[in-house]
Amino acid sequence: MIEIKNLSIKLGEKTIFSGYNSTLPDEGVVMISGESGIGKTTLLRVLCGLQKPDSGNIIGLADRKISVVFQEPRLLEHLTAIENVALVSDRATAVNLLCELNMENEMYMKAGKLSGGQKQRVSLARAFAFSDDIVLLDEPFTGLDEQNKQKAARLIQTARLAIVVSHDAKDAELLSVDEKIQL
Amino acid sequence: MRAILLKILKICVPIAVYILIWQLLSMLVGSRLLLLPSPIDTLQAMKEIVISESGWQSIGMTVLRILCGYFLGCAVGAAFAVLTSHFHFFEWLLKPFRSLIKTTPITSFALILLVSIVSGVVPVIVAMIVVVPMIWQTTEEAIKNRSVQLSEMAKIYLRPWQKLRYVSLPQILPPFFASASTALGFAWKAVITAEILALPKLGIGRQMQFHKIHIEIPELFAWTLLVIVLSVALEYTFRFILKKAGQRYD
Numbered sequence A: 001m002i003e004i005k006n007l008s009i010k011l012g013e014k015t016i017f018s019g020y021n022s023t024l025p026d027e028g029v030v031m032i033s034g035e036s037g038i039g040k041t042t043l044l045r046v047l048c049g050l051q052k053p054d055s056g057n058i059i060g061l062a063d064r065k066i067s068v069v070f071q072e073p074r075l076l077e078h079l080t081a082i083e084n085v086a087l088v089s090d091r092a093t094a095v096n097l098l099c100e101l102n103m104e105n106e107m108y109m110k111a112g113k114l115s116g117g118q119k120q121r122v123s124l125a126r127a128f129a130f131s132d133d134i135v136l137l138d139e140p141f142t143g144l145d146e147q148n149k150q151k152a153a154r155l156i157q158t159a160r161l162a163i164v165v166s167h168d169a170k171d172a173e174l175l176s177v178d179e180k181i182q183l
Numbered sequence B: 001m002r003a004i005l006l007k008i009l010k011i012c013v014p015i016a017v018y019i020l021i022w023q024l025l026s027m028l029v030g031s032r033l034l035l036l037p038s039p040i041d042t043l044q045a046m047k048e049i050v051i052s053e054s055g056w057q058s059i060g061m062t063v064l065r066i067l068c069g070y071f072l073g074c075a076v077g078a079a080f081a082v083l084t085s086h087f088h089f090f091e092w093l094l095k096p097f098r099s100l101i102k103t104t105p106i107t108s109f110a111l112i113l114l115v116s117i118v119s120g121v122v123p124v125i126v127a128m129i130v131v132v133p134m135i136w137q138t139t140e141e142a143i144k145n146r147s148v149q150l151s152e153m154a155k156i157y158l159r160p161w162q163k164l165r166y167v168s169l170p171q172i173l174p175p176f177f178a179s180a181s182t183a184l185g186f187a188w189k190a191v192i193t194a195e196i197l198a199l200p201k202l203g204i205g206r207q208m209q210f211h212k213i214h215i216e217i218p219e220l221f222a223w224t225l226l227v228i229v230l231s232v233a234l235e236y237t238f239r240f241i242l243k244k245a246g247q248r249y250d
Helices: A040-047 A081-086 A091-100 A116-130 A146-156 A169-175 B002-033 B039-051 B053-086 B088-103 B106-116 B122-144 B148-157 B160-198 B204-213 B217-247
Strands: A002-011 A014-024 A028-033 A055-059 A066-069 A134-138 A161-165 A179-182
Touching: A002 A040, A014 A040, A014 A055, A014 A179, A028 A040, A028 A169, A040 A134, A040 A161, A066 A116, A066 B148, A081 A091, A081 A116, A091 A116, A091 A146, A116 A134, A116 A146, A116 B148, A146 A169, A161 A169, B002 B039, B039 B053, B039 B217, B053 B088, B053 B122, B053 B160, B053 B204, B053 B217, B088 B122, B106 B122, B106 B160, B122 B160, B148 B160, B160 B204, B160 B217, B204 B217
Parallel strands: A028 A161, A028 A179, A066 A134, A134 A161
Antiparallel strands: A002 A014, A002 A055
16 A cells, blocks of 8 residues: 655745655556645656655655656657667567657657557656556557557556556546545 | 769869969069969979978978867866766856857967977867866756756666656757857867967968968968968868768667
8 A cells, every 4th residue: 555644845936745644555557636726737747756755755655666658758758669668678679669659660760750549658667667666657648549548558457556547538448447546 | 974074164163263363463463572472483482391200290280289178178178068067066156167168269378378488388288178168057057957867767768877867968969069169160270370470490371470460472372372271181081980980879
């Protein structure tokens, strides 16, 4: 069990969390939803250590390997798709994941030349190549068509724990989420 | 083939026009005032320089000084950029120094240095002083403007050496190469100016000063032309190398 205890975060003048408490399961697919600007992305950033809370702590993340699919793909545009993924794993894993996400024809293209949806799939492949222990995903289906959404959803379901931020209620259905957290 | 021919013509025609204007002007005023030698006289003097041993020694020493000053300037500029972009203390301490070296005329530096340093070394230091702020400022800005998003991605996924090689350097090197390419031209000018003032044993600047004193105008023109040719050649070579080095980040 992952416990979020007494979390308080202020970004500039705006209070995002004030003494927030919650628990997350160790396994499964968890969806975090809520209106825009409520702190969904901030919560993911705290979970992966990119944002330090003003107070409070998170218990249960020690010794677990976390990977992140950011809202933007954040690829190294001067490298090819496969190089981006192979940077965090071995080449065979990178090839398998890219093929799984329908990227077999584009894996040797420079990331800068890929479309938005293709970049998003490379970003997903990189996350799963790094670790499928805990995968944090911020709007992972952005720019994907129906067929690729299905493929991405299947991959996300293979994670031991996937925490997905989405504003689209249909995504919960697609991912068959085990738990929903409304902020 | 036609494209190549057109490219050659685009370079050669303006040069021919300038030489023609030069010839006409020298015919009008040059012979009377000794101020403007003809292109033929200049080429003749240039030939004399190129076939003489002292000519090559002077060229060699000047190029050596330029390269030493330039590379030292690049290294020091980059080191200062790393310091001032990462530590507020160094930014606070060193920024006035950068403003000072940017605004002080190079002749002042050369004259001040001449009081206490060997004349042959002065042009090297002057070139370095010219190159340092150019490299420093551009590199510092490039370091400061690195993508926060990519840095965060690197924090999650990459080891420190991977972050440096794949995230930081590709963002810093292109602007660094661009300013390094510009700085080379400035290093040339600085070294020649400093040599004219410092009069080291060997050097293009010394030769130019010598011919100026003896009112040997064709020789003065020949050295100037040589400086232009060598400067352009060196700059093109560097640009080619830097372009090749930067291509991997395109």
